[in-house]
Amino acid sequence: MSHTANLSAIGKLEIGAETEFGDEAAGANYTYLRTMPIDRSSLTVTSFRDEHQRQLDVETSKIIGPHTGSLSIQSYLHGFSSTVPAAAPTHTATNDNGANGFDFIIDILAGALGNVHTGGFTDAEAGSTTSVLKFNGPTFANGQFAAWQDSNSTWHVNSVQSQDLGQDPAEFTLLQTATAVPANGKVWGAHTIFQTTDAPFFDGTVKSFSLRYTGAGADDRTVMLGCWPSSLSMELPVGELPTMSVDFMVSHWREDALASNLGIHSGVGADNGGLSSSEAWAFPTCEAVTQAHVSLGSSQADERQVQGISFDLGLEIAPIKDANASSGIGGFFVVKRTPKITLTMMRDVSEEITDFFNQTGRTLTCWAGSQAGRLIALQMPNAKIEEWPAPSDTDGAVMSQITFIANEYTSDGGDVSGTDNVPGDKVMKIGFI
Numbered sequence: 001m002s003h004t005a006n007l008s009a010i011g012k013l014e015i016g017a018e019t020e021f022g023d024e025a026a027g028a029n030y031t032y033l034r035t036m037p038i039d040r041s042s043l044t045v046t047s048f049r050d051e052h053q054r055q056l057d058v059e060t061s062k063i064i065g066p067h068t069g070s071l072s073i074q075s076y077l078h079g080f081s082s083t084v085p086a087a088a089p090t091h092t093a094t095n096d097n098g099a100n101g102f103d104f105i106i107d108i109l110a111g112a113l114g115n116v117h118t119g120g121f122t123d124a125e126a127g128s129t130t131s132v133l134k135f136n137g138p139t140f141a142n143g144q145f146a147a148w149q150d151s152n153s154t155w156h157v158n159s160v161q162s163q164d165l166g167q168d169p170a171e172f173t174l175l176q177t178a179t180a181v182p183a184n185g186k187v188w189g190a191h192t193i194f195q196t197t198d199a200p201f202f203d204g205t206v207k208s209f210s211l212r213y214t215g216a217g218a219d220d221r222t223v224m225l226g227c228w229p230s231s232l233s234m235e236l237p238v239g240e241l242p243t244m245s246v247d248f249m250v251s252h253w254r255e256d257a258l259a260s261n262l263g264i265h266s267g268v269g270a271d272n273g274g275l276s277s278s279e280a281w282a283f284p285t286c287e288a289v290t291q292a293h294v295s296l297g298s299s300q301a302d303e304r305q306v307q308g309i310s311f312d313l314g315l316e317i318a319p320i321k322d323a324n325a326s327s328g329i330g331g332f333f334v335v336k337r338t339p340k341i342t343l344t345m346m347r348d349v350s351e352e353i354t355d356f357f358n359q360t361g362r363t364l365t366c367w368a369g370s371q372a373g374r375l376i377a378l379q380m381p382n383a384k385i386e387e388w389p390a391p392s393d394t395d396g397a398v399m400s401q402i403t404f405i406a407n408e409y410t411s412d413g414g415d416v417s418g419t420d421n422v423p424g425d426k427v428m429k430i431g432f433i
Contacts, residue, residue, distance in 0.1 A: 009037050010216035012275060013073065015104050017094040018208045021331045022226035022251055025210040028097045031104055034281045036074045038213055040222060043069035043253055066327035067253050071211060071224060076286035077234060077242040080191070080432055081373030088121035088138065088189050089432075095205050102283055106191050107206060108246060109430060112229040112315055113337070114196025117141050117423050120189015126169065128181045133160075133172040135187065140172055142412040142424030145190035145379070145431035147372055150180035157293070157367040157377050157433060158300065159192075159423075161412050175381060175412075176363055177299040188372040190433040194423035195337055195406070208331075211248065219257035220273035226251030226325070228332045230317045234378070236289045236309040236368060242376070249317060251329035284374055292368035294343065296383075300365070307344040307394065309366050311378055313428075314338030339406045339428040340386065341366065341378060347391050347400040356385040364404055367431075377431035382409040 015033045016025025046065035054060070080089065080102045092099045094107045110116035125135040125148070133146065140146060140160045147157045161175040211224040231247040256272040294304045315337055322330025341364060345352065355362065364383035369375035384407050389400035406427035423429055 004217070006215060006217035006220060008215075010275060011038055011220075012214045012279065013038055014212040014214070015094075015108075016210040016212070017099070017104075017107070017206045018210055018226070019095050019205055021207045022325055022329075024223065024225055026097070029095070029099075030210070030212055031094075031099060031101055032279045032281070033073075033101055033104060034075060036076075038071070038073065040071065040213065042071065043067070043222070043224070043250060066329075068327050068329060069250050069253070070230065071227070071248045071250055072245065073248070074243055074245045077236070077244050077376055078286045079284050079369060079374030079376065082284040084372045085121065085188065088119045089191055091116065091118040091191060093205060101281065104209075106193065106432070108209075108229055109193045109232070111206075111209075112232040112246070112313055113193050113428065113430065115420055116191060116193045117144055117421070118189075118191045120144060120146065121187070123186045124169075125182050125185045125187050130178040130181060131174055133174065133182070133187055134167075134169045135172075136169045138189070139165075140187075140189060141192075141422040143194065143426055143429065144192045144423055145377055145429070145433050146172070146174075147188045147190070147375055147433040148182035148186060149184060151183040152180075154180065155369070155371060155375065156180060156300070157365065157375055157431070159365075159379060159381075159429070159431075175379075176295060176297075176365060177301070179299075179301050188433055190375075190377075190431045192423045193430040194426040195339060195428040196420040196426070208251075209248070211250075214275060215273050216275060218274040221256040222253060223256060224248070224250045224253040226329060226331070228317065229315065230332075231315050232313040234309075234311040236292065236311075236366070236376075238289050238292065238307050240288060241286045242289055242368065249319065249332055251319070251332075252326040287368070287370055287374060289368050291370055292366065294364075294366045296364050297362045304343070304345055307399070309368075309378070310342040311430075312340050312342075314340060337428075339380070340403050341380060341383065342401055342403045344394065344399055344401055347389065347398045352385060352389050352400065352402050356388055359384055361407055367433075369433075372433055375431070375433040377429075377433060379429045379431070380404060380406045380427065381411070381429075382407045382427065 014030040016029040047062040050060040227248040236242040316335040320331040361382040367377035383404035412424040
C-alpha cells in the first residue's frame, strides 16, 4: 500500500476531437491544452441502494451506475502569434492530427457560440476612409473582424458591415466609423467566433471532445469522453491578466488504473499517469489589460473609460438520454444562449441610464492587445442595457456596473451563405486578430 502524497498542482490536460459522440479521440489526436490547475471533484459516479426486503438489519452492496459530471478549466486569454502575421490566419479542423492547441481553443469557443470564420489579410489597401476600407484581392466576410495600424502605429479593431466587390478597389463598409485609416497598406483578418441564429446539434465533423488528465502519480490518469462546453465566461480586469473559464459537461469518464485493475477497458494500462517533463506551449504569453479600448455607438471616437470588462455567454445545454451510451448520455443540445458584457464605468445619467430607459441599441466593441496576432475582441452590434445601472462607490467615485445584452441584429448586409457559416448579422462575436 502506498501512502505517497502526489502533488495536486502537477498535471497536464490534453484534448482530442471525437468524430462520433463519446468515442474516444485517437491517441495521435490528443493535444496539450495549457490551463490553470484542474479540479476533478465535479466528476461523479452514481451508486444505487439495492432496495429489497432484507432478512437482517444490515446494508447491502451498492450498485454502481453512470460515470458523468463536469470539468471546469480556466486559462489565460492570449493571441495566436508572438509576431505580427504576414498572411491570413488559418484554422485546422481539430479532428486533423495536425491541429494545435490554439485550434482547439477556437473550436471550444465555436462549440459554445455556434461557429467560426477564419481568414483575411491584405497588403494592398489604398484610399480607405474612416468608414470604408478599400482593397482588391482577399475577401473579408460580412461581420468579420479587421485590424490595422494608423500613421502613429496605433492599432484599430473594427468589423466589416457590408461589401461592394463591384467597385475597383473593392469597398468594405465598417460597422463603426473609425478614428484613423490604415497607414501601411495592410489590413489583418481574424478568427471570428460568432453566435449562430439556431442551435445545431453537432453540425460538423467534430461531434464532441475527449479530455485526458494526467497527474503526478504513476496511476493518475482520468479520461473524459463525450465532453461539450456548458458555460463560457471571460474576465478582462484593467491592469491584470485576462482569463477565460469553460465548464464541460462529461457524458462518461474512467480512471485508467481502475479500469485496468478491474479489466473493464481493453488497452488501458495501470501506469499511464506520471509526468517526467514539461510540454511547450507554442503561443504568446498573456498580456495585462492596459491597452484596452471600449467604444459604444456608431463611432469609435466615442470611447468609454472602464475599470473592467466581463463576458458571460449565458449558455444552457441539456443532455440527450440514450440507453446505448456508456453512461446513458448520447449527446447534448443547446437550450439557450444569453450573452452579456458587463462594464464598470463612471456613472452618467445622460448616457447609459437614459439608454436603459429608452432601451436604445448601440454597437459595443471591446478589444485589447498590443499588435496583430495578439488582439482579442468582443462585439455586440446591437447591445442594449439589461437592468437599471445602480450607483455604487468605487475608490470614492460614483460608478455603475452596466450589463449589456445582445439583441437581434440584421444590418450586416446579411448572412449571404444562408447557412450560419459566416459572421454577418450575428448578435455576438469574439475575435482573435
